Amino acid sequence: MDSRDKTTKIEDVAAAANVSIMSVSRAIRGVEGVSEKKRTEILKIARQMKYVPNSNARSLAVANSNLIGISLPTFAGEVFADILNGMRRTFDSAGYSSVIDTTEYDPEAELKWVRRLLSWQPAGIILTGTDHQQETIELLKASPIPVLEIWDHTEDPIDICVGIDHHQAGQMIGEHAYALGYRAPAFVSTPRGYDTRADARLTGLRDVFLREASTSVLSARPASSNSFSTGFDGTAELLDRATPDLICYLNDHMAFGGMMCCQERGLSVPEDIGIVGFNQLDILSVLPVKLTTVRTLRRLMGIAGARNLLARINGVVVEKSQNLPLEFVIGQTTRQQG
Amino acid sequence: MDSRDKTTKIEDVAAAANVSIMSVSRAIRGVEGVSEKKRTEILKIARQMKYVPNSNARSLAVANSNLIGISLPTFAGEVFADILNGMRRTFDSAGYSSVIDTTEYDPEAELKWVRRLLSWQPAGIILTGTDHQQETIELLKASPIPVLEIWDHTEDPIDICVGIDHHQAGQMIGEHAYALGYRAPAFVSTPRGYDTRADARLTGLRDVFLREASTSVLSARPASSNSFSTGFDGTAELLDRATPDLICYLNDHMAFGGMMCCQERGLSVPEDIGIVGFNQLDILSVLPVKLTTVRTLRRLMGIAGARNLLARINGVVVEKSQNLPLEFVIGQTTRQQG
DNA sequence: AAGCTTTACGTTAACGCTAACGTTACTTTT
DNA sequence: AAAAGTAACGTTAGCGTTAACGTAAAGCTT
Numbered sequence: 127m128d129s130r131d132k133t134t135k136i137e138d139v140a141a142a143a144n145v146s147i148m149s150v151s152r153a154i155r156g157v158e159g160v161s162e163k164k165r166t167e168i169l170k171i172a173r174q175m176k177y178v179p180n181s182n183a184r185s186l187a188v189a190n191s192n193l194i195g196i197s198l199p200t201f202a203g204e205v206f207a208d209i210l211n212g213m214r215r216t217f218d219s220a221g222y223s224s225v226i227d228t229t230e231y232d233p234e235a236e237l238k239w240v241r242r243l244l245s246w247q248p249a250g251i252i253l254t255g256t257d258h259q260q261e262t263i264e265l266l267k268a269s270p271i272p273v274l275e276i277w278d279h280t281e282d283p284i285d286i287c288v289g290i291d292h293h294q295a296g297q298m299i300g301e302h303a304y305a306l307g308y309r310a311p312a313f314v315s316t317p318r319g320y321d322t323r324a325d326a327r328l329t330g331l332r333d334v335f336l337r338e339a340s341t342s343v344l345s346a347r348p349a350s351s352n353s354f355s356t357g358f359d360g361t362a363e364l365l366d367r368a369t370p371d372l373i374c375y376l377n378d379h380m381a382f383g384g385m386m387c388c389q390e391r392g393l394s395v396p397e398d399i400g401i402v403g404f405n406q407l408d409i410l411s412v413l414p415v416k417l418t419t420v421r422t423l424r425r426l427m428g429i430a431g432a433r434n435l436l437a438r439i440n441g442v443v444v445e446k447s448q449n450l451p452l453e454f455v456i457g458q459t460t461r462q463q464g
Numbered sequence: 465m466d467s468r469d470k471t472t473k474i475e476d477v478a479a480a481a482n483v484s485i486m487s488v489s490r491a492i493r494g495v496e497g498v499s500e501k502k503r504t505e506i507l508k509i510a511r512q513m514k515y516v517p518n519s520n521a522r523s524l525a526v527a528n529s530n531l532i533g534i535s536l537p538t539f540a541g542e543v544f545a546d547i548l549n550g551m552r553r554t555f556d557s558a559g560y561s562s563v564i565d566t567t568e569y570d571p572e573a574e575l576k577w578v579r580r581l582l583s584w585q586p587a588g589i590i591l592t593g594t595d596h597q598q599e600t601i602e603l604l605k606a607s608p609i610p611v612l613e614i615w616d617h618t619e620d621p622i623d624i625c626v627g628i629d630h631h632q633a634g635q636m637i638g639e640h641a642y643a644l645g646y647r648a649p650a651f652v653s654t655p656r657g658y659d660t661r662a663d664a665r666l667t668g669l670r671d672v673f674l675r676e677a678s679t680s681v682l683s684a685r686p687a688s689s690n691s692f693s694t695g696f697d698g699t700a701e702l703l704d705r706a707t708p709d710l711i712c713y714l715n716d717h718m719a720f721g722g723m724m725c726c727q728e729r730g731l732s733v734p735e736d737i738g739i740v741g742f743n744q745l746d747i748l749s750v751l752p753v754k755l756t757t758v759r760t761l762r763r764l765m766g767i768a769g770a771r772n773l774l775a776r777i778n779g780v781v782v783e784k785s786q787n788l789p790l791e792f793v794i795g796q797t798t799r800q801q802g
Numbered sequence: 803a804a805g806c807t808t809t810a811c812g813t814t815a816a817c818g819c820t821a822a823c824g825t826t827a828c829t830t831t832t
Numbered sequence: 833a834a835a836a837g838t839a840a841c842g843t844t845a846g847c848g849t850t851a852a853c854g855t856a857a858a859g860c861t862t
Contacts, residue, residue, distance in 0.1 A: 133607075133608075135847095135848060135849090136848065136849070137848080145811080145812090146811070146812050146813080147812090147813095147848095147849085147850095148811075148812065148813085148850080149810085149811065149812080151849070151850065152811090152850095155850090158809090158810095159809085159810065159811070160810070160811075161809085161810065161811090164810085164811090176602075176603065176606050178579070178582045178583050178603075178607075179583050179848085179849080180524070180583060180585065180847085180848050180849070181520075181583040181584045181585075181849095182519075182520045182521075182523040182524040182529070182584065182585060182847085182848080182849090183520075183524050183817090183847070183848035183849040183850085184583075184848080184849055184850075185520040185817090185849090186518070186520040186521050186524055186817045186818065186819085186847090186848080186849070186850095187816080187817050187848080187849045187850040187851080188817085188849085188850065188851085189817065189818095191520070200545075201539060201544075201545040201548055201549065202542065202545050204540065206539075207538075207539040207540050210539055211539070214566070223563070223565070223580055224564075224565070225561070225563045225564075226562075226563075226564045227561075227562070228552070241516065242561055244516045245516050245517050245518060245519040245522075246519045246520065247518065247519075247520060264514070265514060265516075268514050269471070269516075270471075351746070351749075352746035352749070353746065354746050354747050354749055354750040355746070355749045355750055357750070358749075358750045379747075382747075382750070383750040386750040386751065386752060387750070389752060390752060408689070408690035408691065408692050408693070409692050409717075409720075409747075411689075411690070411692055411693045411696075412692040412693055412695070412696045412720070412721040412724040412725075413724065414724060414727060414728060473817095473818055473819085474818065474819065475818080475819095483841080483842090484841065484842045484843080485818095485819085485820090485842085485843095486820080486841075486842065486843085487840085487841065487842080489819070489820065490820095490840095490841090493820090496839090496840095497839085497840065497841070498840070498841075499839085499840065499841090502840085502841090517818085517819080518817085518818050518819070519819095520817085520818080520819090521817070521818035521819040521820085521847090522818080522819055522820075523819090523847090524817090524818080524819075524820095524847045524848065524849085525818080525819045525820045525821080525846080525847050526819085526820065526821085526847085527847065527848095803862100804861105804862095805860105805861085805862095806859100806860080806861075806862105807858105807859080807860075807861095808857100808858080808859075808860090809856105809857085809858075809859090810855100810856090810857080810858095811854105811855085811856085811857095812853105812854080812855080812856095813852105813853085813854075813855095814851105814852090814853085814854095815850105815851090815852090815853100816849105816850090816851085816852100817848105817849085817850090817851105818847105819846105819847085820845105820846095820847090821844105821845095821846090821847105822843105822844090822845090822846105823842105823843085823844085823845105824841100824842080824843070824844095825840105825841085825842070825843090826839105826840085826841075826842090827838100827839090827840080827841090828837105828838085828839080828840090829836100829837080829838075829839090830835105830836085830837075830838090831834105831835080831836075831837085832833100832834090832835080832836095
């Protein structure tokens with residue numbers, strides 16, 4: 127449409143300013159080697175000509191880029207938005223751009239994306255969780271590019287890792303629940319294998335009740351359209367087939383959906399049934415009843431992860447694996463005493 | 465760290481496979497000019513060598529890329545996640561990657577991002593809304609790259625546009641509210657100038673009540689940490705200084721926060737006060753009382769936008785400006801009859 | 803004022819890839 | 833069996849930028 131077809135390149139600017147290409151390059155990048163006078167003159171002309179540097183040529187020449195690739199399971203929900211915000215601000219102020227992708231919890235999609243991304247010679251790559259295709263791991267280990275695994279914790283990361291221990295989080299919930307006297311807990315989650323972090327939390331919870339009370343933990347794993355209705359539907363399913371005294375959820379939104387279900391069925395919380403969420407999400411701040419939940423430091427995680435990755439990119443040695451603390455927040459949706 | 469420093473390039477693969485560079489290039493890109501036998505052989509060797517093509521070199525050579533830049537105000541909330549999902553799926557299956565950025569509602573940040581993005585020779589650019597810095601508009605109009613403006617509607621887009629008319633949405637709410645007999649409506653939003661779409665809706669609502677009843681519409685614009693508490697706080701502020709018979713919100717999450725506030729103050733909905741949300745968000749599906757709201761087709765918008773942009777990229781002429789329909793959904797938080 | 807250092811430039815050769823055009827070898831046609 | 837076509841390759845010349853090196857002029861030292 128607007129076809130002044132040939133875009134202006136550095137050469138055109140050089141010609142217009144009557145200097146060499148290198149002087150323009152130096153002026154634009156702000157490196158030494160041009161007098162202050164020429165620099166301002168060149169920059170003025172470049173602006174007038176609407177010159178836009180070609181990052182492809184630059185990255186090709188210097189064999190790296192200032193791109194950071196970030197892979198998330200999904201954009202839905204606050205969790206990854208929080209982590210992302212923490213990371214992005216850090217990267218931005220360090221002059222890096224982020225290329226974000228979501229896998230929708232599909233490791234195959236993650237692999238495809240990693241392959242595509244690697245072709246852009248990014249400065250760093252961030253993956254969510256520690257559960258990846260074998261080929262993804264090999265590809266990344268073979269490349270010199272720093273890799274950060276976030277949200278999940280492992281002692282054996284691809285490169286470096288900042289996260290929380292979800293199995294331990296499940297145990298924490300289990301221990302508090304047991305101490306409060308609950309003996310028939312249940313867990314509402316998403317379909318098995320979909321969210322491996324959720325699976326780990328459930329396992330942690332199960333471990334505790336198996337050990338302490340030789341009790342098994344029921345679970346419901348509906349596949350609904352969103353968190354709220356997943357919580358609602360899973361709760362309905364559980365209550366139809368059993369009588370749990372406590373229901374733990376994958377996150378607070380699901381817990382809210384579950385509370386709505388209990389309310390509809392005339393069950394009062396916490397008298398008839400206890401409810402435990404996860405993540406301490408925004409909605410809690412306006413609920414009339416304080417939800418029992420687990421606080422996760424998502425923004426902090428993003429910032430810490432980004433910092434470590436940047437350090438790693440700059441060749442500084444950082445700790446392989448950082449485990450962030452969790453806090454069990456006792457609200458009004460569980461009993462106050464054992 | 466893992467420094468087999470020299471990454472393998474197409475030349476190395478060619479040497480290993482005993483063919484010319486071009487044969488490898490053709491095999492990898494899947495274009496004509498290599499026998500099926502050689503192709504599979506080359507691909508096998510390339511995989512073994514963990515060859516990753518260099519997109520920078522490719523883009524430099526062909527003078528374009530398969531990147532689509534997407535600028536959103538924020539990752540928070542469902543709205544942009546929905547739009548994004550619609551778009552990304554469409555782009556993905558067409559072989560494009562998306563580079564996403566958030567401006568946090570700052571036009572200056574948008575400009576900086578547009579400049580950076582243009583340097584990557586993207587295939588297309590997507591901006592949210594129609595409110596941009598003058599320089600942003602000039603830069604984009606001067607470039608040959610197709611630009612899509614989404615979410616908002618205008619008859620005079622930079623290039624093409626797919627969205628809804630927020631002023632009209634405000635009028636729609638106003639007309640229904642007036643018809644239901646409300647005479648003292650109020651609006652809870654975010655600080656002025658922050659979200660221009662919200663401002664447009666408020667203006668639409670005001671227009672109707674000014675015309676029909678010569679009434680002004682009160683507004684509260686708190687700056688809280690999240691949607692839920694913004695709704696809660698704004699409602700508290702309004703109720704402290706006036707007695708509205710209806711409160712309209714920027715979105716359903718804020719409306720929910722507002723309902724919680726009303727509940728805390730002993731006001732019953734819809735008897736004492738009416739509540740209207742916006743967007744028909746997920747949470748509505750589990751609330752015991754159906755919220756009156758306006759349904760927006762966000763996924764569809766994403767898909768339609770992406771399709772149009774792709775067509776535009778491929779040189780197909782598409783309609784400049786597409787206006788998607790809105791639907792006023794009458795729930796149980798407003799009176800049933802005027 | 804000769805020698806040395808510093809600053810301000812310019813020249814050249816990549817960076818890894820692909821479009822465009824050449825060159826083979828292999829079919830088909832007559 | 834010669835001519836003519838066609839599919840399968842290979843060669844060359846960029847794409848726009850920067851690192852590395854080269855050169856000339858200016859400043860400093862004694």
